[in-house]
Amino acid sequence: MREHLRTPHHETEELPAELSELVEKIRLLPREHQELIAPALNRVVESTRRRRHILAMVQDALSQLRLDMKYLVFDLEATRRERDDYRRQLEQI
DSSP: OOOOOOOHHHHTTTOHHHHHHHHHHHHTTHHHHHHHHHHHHHHHHHHHHHHHHHHHHHHHHHHHHHHHHHHHHHHHHHHHHHHHHHHHHHHOO
């Protein structure tokens, strides 16, 4: 089974610089050495991509959570103001 490096040049741009450099250096090796290293390198590259994707999803979720918290705090403050207004109205009656 011959496995080649599955990392086209445009896809290495999304990888960390060190990993992209490693991919490029391995591409300069003779084909038989590349075939020995390719499976492990491809696993590392895919793992790195998955981690970056998961990190981006977590960051998006945190951003959404922060926004939701701001809305909740705003709603809570508005509800408290309304409650206080109703209490004052009841006291005046």
